[in-house]
Amino acid sequence: xxxxVLIFSIVGGDLSVLLIRRSxxxxxxxxxxxxxxxxxxxxxxxxxxxxxxTKGGLSRIYLEQLYSFGRPDRDSRGRVVxxxxxxxVPEDKITRDEGGEHVVRWFPVMKLPKLxxxxxxxxxxGIGRLRSKLAxxxxxxxxxxxxxxxxxxxxxxxxxxxxxxxxxxxxxxxxSLDLLQETxxxxxxxxxxxxxxxxxxxxxxxxx
Amino acid sequence: xxxxVLIFSIVGGDLSVLLIRRSxxxxxxxxxxxxxxxxxxxxxxxxxxxxxxTKGGLSRIYLEQLYSFGRPDRDSRGRVVxxxxxxxVPEDKITRDEGGEHVVRWFPVMKLPKLxxxxxxxxxxGIGRLRSKLAxxxxxxxxxxxxxxxxxxxxxxxxxxxxxxxxxxxxxxxxSLDLLQETxxxxxxxxxxxxxxxxxxxxxxxxx
DNA sequence: ACAAAAGTGTTTCCTTTACACCCATGT
DNA sequence: ACATGGGTGTAAAGGAAACACTTTTGT
Numbered sequence: 001x002x003x004x005v006l007i008f009s010i011v012g013g014d015l016s017v018l019l020i021r022r023s024x025x026x027x028x029x030x031x032x033x034x035x036x037x038x039x040x041x042x043x044x045x046x047x048x049x050x051x052x053x054t055k056g057g058l059s060r061i062y063l064e065q066l067y068s069f070g071r072p073d074r075d076s077r078g079r080v081v082x083x084x085x086x087x088x089v090p091e092d093k094i095t096r097d098e099g100g101e102h103v104v105r106w107f108p109v110m111k112l113p114k115l116x117x118x119x120x121x122x123x124x125x126g127i128g129r130l131r132s133k134l135a136x137x138x139x140x141x142x143x144x145x146x147x148x149x150x151x152x153x154x155x156x157x158x159x160x161x162x163x164x165x166x167x168x169x170x171x172x173x174x175x176s177l178d179l180l181q182e183t184x185x186x187x188x189x190x191x192x193x194x195x196x197x198x199x200x201x202x203x204x205x206x207x208x
Numbered sequence: 209x210x211x212x213v214l215i216f217s218i219v220g221g222d223l224s225v226l227l228i229r230r231s232x233x234x235x236x237x238x239x240x241x242x243x244x245x246x247x248x249x250x251x252x253x254x255x256x257x258x259x260x261x262t263k264g265g266l267s268r269i270y271l272e273q274l275y276s277f278g279r280p281d282r283d284s285r286g287r288v289v290x291x292x293x294x295x296x297v298p299e300d301k302i303t304r305d306e307g308g309e310h311v312v313r314w315f316p317v318m319k320l321p322k323l324x325x326x327x328x329x330x331x332x333x334g335i336g337r338l339r340s341k342l343a344x345x346x347x348x349x350x351x352x353x354x355x356x357x358x359x360x361x362x363x364x365x366x367x368x369x370x371x372x373x374x375x376x377x378x379x380x381x382x383x384s385l386d387l388l389q390e391t392x393x394x395x396x397x398x399x400x401x402x403x404x405x406x407x408x409x410x411x412x413x414x415x416x
Numbered sequence: 417a418c419a420a421a422a423g424t425g426t427t428t429c430c431t432t433t434a435c436a437c438c439c440a441t442g443t
Numbered sequence: 444a445c446a447t448g449g450g451t452g453t454a455a456a457g458g459a460a461a462c463a464c465t466t467t468t469g470t
Contacts, residue, residue, distance in 0.1 A: 068276045171450080189448085190447070192450080357422085397468075398419085399419080400469095403422085
């Protein structure tokens with residue numbers, strides 16, 4: 001019984017997922033979604049949090065259960081059921097070269113290698129969930145730093161959806177949701193400084 | 209590792225769920241969601257199908273994974289992770305008095321007793337999922353008999369959502385989706401006979 | 417003829433989309 | 444002064460919601 005966690009972030013302008021190079025068989029040297037075996041005394045959610053923190057001390061992360069995979073032949077070592085989660089991490093919280101020697105790496109989701117086990121399928125499902133929730137929830141919160149401009153938020157939406165959005169319509173929609181509060185203003189940019197916003201604390205990520 | 213399956217149907221004008229009275233501890237005599245232990249050689253989906261068929265030979269049922277529950281204290285016997293599914297069964301496929309001596313019973317979801325384990329929580333989540341998917345999918349298929357009138361379909365929607373729907377708007381929406389084909393006409397009713405429809409085979413239940 | 421449910425269109429409102437120019441700043 | 448992204452409004456189209464009467468059958 002394992003918990004595998006898709007850790008998504010925006011890295012260098014790509015929606016990316018954190019993967020680990022396996023150091024032992026099966027599928028030695030292939031990349032895989034980070035996971036842990038569930039301990040006897042912890043919940044699935046706790047196991048997911050542990051999976052995240054052992055791969056880099058990340059906090060303030062959005063975490064949601066995704067799906068459970070249990071084909072009997074999915075792991076050659078024997079019967080291993082995987083409960084998958086997905087997590088969102090703001091770009092400013094990550095360290096780009098996790099681990100130093102490339103045992104842990106960020107991959108743009110559009111350029112994934114063949115992964116260990118059924119992990120390609122898990123990643124695909126995670127991306128699908130992320131896209132569909134973007135339309136009807138404020139899940140993008142999880143990928144943004146504490147404070148950000150509307151243009152930055154829009155870029156995040158565009159990266160996940162893979163399409164451009166009209167600037168005026170985007171701003172109309174976001175402001176109509178009443179999720180944001182002004183927190184200041186950019187300084188030192190070589191252009192007009194943007195107003196910065198953060199998410200209102202009393203508005204949780206909503207739905208499902 | 210168990211798979212528990214919420215089996216929903218419309219029974220006597222109520223959205224209802226099939227529950228089993230437990231014959232042994234823990235929670236002896238309380239009602240619980242039917243489930244099975246996952247065998248070493250079967251997938252989770254297969255275990256879910258098995259759970260359904262052992263509690264009454266049901267076929268042509270809609271089955272979807274719901275959520276996995278894994279609090280370490282959720283079962284006093286030890287560590288039991290439950291992968292829950294939900295299934296939809298048309299009313300004409302069920303037998304109203306399953307088992308005969310009330311070990312298996314249909315409960316309207318609005319009148320649930322206190323259930324064994326964390327099963328109240330599982331049922332709540334299932335109802336929520338059913339409601340939310342009704343809005344953007346053709347999931348109601350699963351609760352309808354082979355052939356039905358638009359009014360019957362509307363009643364199913366209303367039962368699940370718990371609110372009335374305007375007849376003309378409902379029919380406009382359904383017909384615009386182009387999911388149905390005419391299959392005949394009611395006979396022998398003491399009123400104007402309704403046109404009967406079935407779902408087109410090439411249109412699968414869509415989304416998520 | 418009456419009861420009971422089936423069936424049918426139009427208008428209003430709101431949401432979504434398309435679209436182009438001026439503004440504030442740093443260099 | 445110019446380059447760069449920030450910021451703003453309006454009109455048209457499409458989808459959702461409100462609303463009431465006629466039709467067909469069995470008794």
